[in-house]
Amino acid sequence: MDNKLITPRKLAGFMELEPQKQIVFDNMLAKIRKVYEKNSFLPLDTPILELSEVLLAKSGGEIDKEVYHFTKGSTDICMRYDLTVPLARFVSMNFDKLNFPYRRFQMGKVFRGEKPQRGRFREIYQCDIDIIGNENLPICADSECIKVGYEIFEELNFEPIIELSNRNILFGYIEDIGFVEKRNDILTALDKIDKIGVENLKEMLLEIGVDKENTTKLVELTSLCGPFDTILEKIQNLSTNEIYVKGVNELKELNSYLKAMQIPEDSYVLKLGVIRGQNYYTGTVIEIRLKGYENLGVVCGGGRYDNLASYFTNKHLPGVGISIGLTRIFDILDYQNLLDLNFSPIDLMIIPLGDTKANCMELLFYFRKNNITCEVAYEDKSFKSKLKDANKRNIPYILIVGEDEVKNNAYAFKNMASSQQETLTKEEILNKLK
Amino acid sequence: MDNKLITPRKLAGFMELEPQKQIVFDNMLAKIRKVYEKNSFLPLDTPILELSEVLLAKSGGEIDKEVYHFTKGSTDICMRYDLTVPLARFVSMNFDKLNFPYRRFQMGKVFRGEKPQRGRFREIYQCDIDIIGNENLPICADSECIKVGYEIFEELNFEPIIELSNRNILFGYIEDIGFVEKRNDILTALDKIDKIGVENLKEMLLEIGVDKENTTKLVELTSLCGPFDTILEKIQNLSTNEIYVKGVNELKELNSYLKAMQIPEDSYVLKLGVIRGQNYYTGTVIEIRLKGYENLGVVCGGGRYDNLASYFTNKHLPGVGISIGLTRIFDILDYQNLLDLNFSPIDLMIIPLGDTKANCMELLFYFRKNNITCEVAYEDKSFKSKLKDANKRNIPYILIVGEDEVKNNAYAFKNMASSQQETLTKEEILNKLK
Numbered sequence: 001m002d003n004k005l006i007t008p009r010k011l012a013g014f015m016e017l018e019p020q021k022q023i024v025f026d027n028m029l030a031k032i033r034k035v036y037e038k039n040s041f042l043p044l045d046t047p048i049l050e051l052s053e054v055l056l057a058k059s060g061g062e063i064d065k066e067v068y069h070f071t072k073g074s075t076d077i078c079m080r081y082d083l084t085v086p087l088a089r090f091v092s093m094n095f096d097k098l099n100f101p102y103r104r105f106q107m108g109k110v111f112r113g114e115k116p117q118r119g120r121f122r123e124i125y126q127c128d129i130d131i132i133g134n135e136n137l138p139i140c141a142d143s144e145c146i147k148v149g150y151e152i153f154e155e156l157n158f159e160p161i162i163e164l165s166n167r168n169i170l171f172g173y174i175e176d177i178g179f180v181e182k183r184n185d186i187l188t189a190l191d192k193i194d195k196i197g198v199e200n201l202k203e204m205l206l207e208i209g210v211d212k213e214n215t216t217k218l219v220e221l222t223s224l225c226g227p228f229d230t231i232l233e234k235i236q237n238l239s240t241n242e243i244y245v246k247g248v249n250e251l252k253e254l255n256s257y258l259k260a261m262q263i264p265e266d267s268y269v270l271k272l273g274v275i276r277g278q279n280y281y282t283g284t285v286i287e288i289r290l291k292g293y294e295n296l297g298v299v300c301g302g303g304r305y306d307n308l309a310s311y312f313t314n315k316h317l318p319g320v321g322i323s324i325g326l327t328r329i330f331d332i333l334d335y336q337n338l339l340d341l342n343f344s345p346i347d348l349m350i351i352p353l354g355d356t357k358a359n360c361m362e363l364l365f366y367f368r369k370n371n372i373t374c375e376v377a378y379e380d381k382s383f384k385s386k387l388k389d390a391n392k393r394n395i396p397y398i399l400i401v402g403e404d405e406v407k408n409n410a411y412a413f414k415n416m417a418s419s420q421q422e423t424l425t426k427e428e429i430l431n432k433l434k
Numbered sequence: 435m436d437n438k439l440i441t442p443r444k445l446a447g448f449m450e451l452e453p454q455k456q457i458v459f460d461n462m463l464a465k466i467r468k469v470y471e472k473n474s475f476l477p478l479d480t481p482i483l484e485l486s487e488v489l490l491a492k493s494g495g496e497i498d499k500e501v502y503h504f505t506k507g508s509t510d511i512c513m514r515y516d517l518t519v520p521l522a523r524f525v526s527m528n529f530d531k532l533n534f535p536y537r538r539f540q541m542g543k544v545f546r547g548e549k550p551q552r553g554r555f556r557e558i559y560q561c562d563i564d565i566i567g568n569e570n571l572p573i574c575a576d577s578e579c580i581k582v583g584y585e586i587f588e589e590l591n592f593e594p595i596i597e598l599s600n601r602n603i604l605f606g607y608i609e610d611i612g613f614v615e616k617r618n619d620i621l622t623a624l625d626k627i628d629k630i631g632v633e634n635l636k637e638m639l640l641e642i643g644v645d646k647e648n649t650t651k652l653v654e655l656t657s658l659c660g661p662f663d664t665i666l667e668k669i670q671n672l673s674t675n676e677i678y679v680k681g682v683n684e685l686k687e688l689n690s691y692l693k694a695m696q697i698p699e700d701s702y703v704l705k706l707g708v709i710r711g712q713n714y715y716t717g718t719v720i721e722i723r724l725k726g727y728e729n730l731g732v733v734c735g736g737g738r739y740d741n742l743a744s745y746f747t748n749k750h751l752p753g754v755g756i757s758i759g760l761t762r763i764f765d766i767l768d769y770q771n772l773l774d775l776n777f778s779p780i781d782l783m784i785i786p787l788g789d790t791k792a793n794c795m796e797l798l799f800y801f802r803k804n805n806i807t808c809e810v811a812y813e814d815k816s817f818k819s820k821l822k823d824a825n826k827r828n829i830p831y832i833l834i835v836g837e838d839e840v841k842n843n844a845y846a847f848k849n850m851a852s853s854q855q856e857t858l859t860k861e862e863i864l865n866k867l868k
Binding site: 045261 | 439440441442443444445448449450451452453456457459460471472473474476477478479480481482483484485487488491502504505506507509511513522523524526527528531532533534535537538543545547557567568570571572574575577578581690691693694695696743745746747748779780791792793794795796798799802805807808809810812813814823826827
């Protein structure tokens, strides 16, 4: 060839899986989808590309350097970096056509030009649900999202531990102790409790200007974590601040629904250190971790927000949702060799001997019609190397089809694990495979 | 609000569906996927973004103005415009890890900055399968792709008509009559036969320089369309040109496999006017149309190519594949009101009366656990407007849950179509819904 070859490369930070892993990944996606559908969320599929004016509305037009941003002709375009702004746009545009509460799920790729590293990608599968109310949205909706998050990780064969709080508790408490003007700084500090530890946190709070006594109290409050009833009991009389009391009451109500929906009581805790991003959530906050897989960190996060789309519409659209970043979870499981990749994607390999390709294609049709996944090894190479392939691929059964076998409907059917070989009709083979 | 609102808009040429339509679209995608999996194709999910150098390798680096192309930092990036170049890159990069023939399916969005119009979008769902051989790939593979295309449209409740040809027939015939140096011009003209009609085609061929006699012969040949055996009989002795004979033999072999896999003989024809894009296919060419939906045109196309990735590797990788552009098909069906949108995504709406929200959440859990899709109408609005919602949404059953109902496990269960109302236990209701 006198072609000048181009080296085939992919962009850094973009996950691309070999077939076996992709099957596992797709199974996870399918299970998540099934749970979303079963809980009667409606699918949404917004474009990958949005007008920059729209996508950056939330940030006042400022382009985060992580956003993929370009122009085509005279159009200023961004690739979506989450599924929430597109949801806000969609709901605002289609308000009159939607039923409220509007329950949508969306599963798709989002794009962030972050520095790639283990578990951090530039193209990420995000799997979101949100319930959007028109003017009001009862706490029932929060409990539904929590239940769905629980079911998903159960379905994926994990033991989820759901950590819950309500941001009104800290909002109210901080107001109560007189530091309302430093609220955001204090919350940013408290959010770090798990990462930096209690002593460093205290120092941070003192630096912010909180007095010693209240520093201790704040850290004590934020350290509380345990069974819902126990922690609720402990915190319910700590403050009479109106926002604080609202938080306590919302947690009580939430708890009653979680019990009603029979989430096991050892699967969820009230943990006041759950704070999440600072400017977004306004009530319930949700984080899910997996028992025995603590190094995965938070595998699902979410919560309640006051208003989905205030930059697009004057309608008041309170909502609650959760989000799962599947790409990161999968990558870490893969890196730690925790994926079960030891399976064969097909049950049967049909190997022609002599002039029997058409007969093999007939058998292929017969078995596939009966839901056996199979292939014909029709490529031009030796019988021996086809056997070797079947072995390498862990294919459990092979069928050898020579001209005599076709005449007699009696095929050599071999169990690759036991090396046992039998002569059987295709009907008998089908029965064995079933 | 003193917010300055941004008008929520989406980019032109990007399909975005309301919930009911999205459910139908997703069902179509799921059915296609199921057929691909059943036929033991392996999933591949390449990134949306590729290095421009790689994506434009095939075109010698020339950027088609339709390609979304930009830089981020110092990286020159394109959005994928098909799934074939990414496949070529993937196979070249992962050659040693893959089993050949490598059978992959990929379903995902591709991007083309075309002028938007009915049925033509800038973001398109493409659903592809390809079988890639290492050095060789028997015609069996072509027959498998054809069978899969047939099954998909059957699964989607259409009657597919598969139109097949083999490009070697025209390649050889044109060589035979001495116009080999005008082959591409002649093929381009012949490809238009359905669009421009026989008379205009003849004029084009004469203009190209083909003599009158051969013009007539070429048009006659290209007009042939009918049952495989009949047409094969007609054409098999028209030329002794080596390439022509190769084409005839490949078609004969293909036919034997199509029969073996029991594709009904009235579902596929040999049609020499099937030519497809000029520079790509080298053997079998495939087009599928749908009986009774002729205005959809070709809903699936594909064929055999000599070498997948000659711009990335010196390995010889012959392949065959088909591609379905679902976005266009769906849009035309939608535009012609051919989609069945008259269904309720949920079976049951549970309506609380009085202080029974927690009880409703318990019932919600009970029914969902038993695979009934349902919702609780927990939003703060009147009972009457909740009933109205249920009606508007075509929800078949509602359950009214007051405090007495809970005490007695006896709920008002209403069939919305018949307006018939019964008092039943939750177990009885479950039985009715099943």
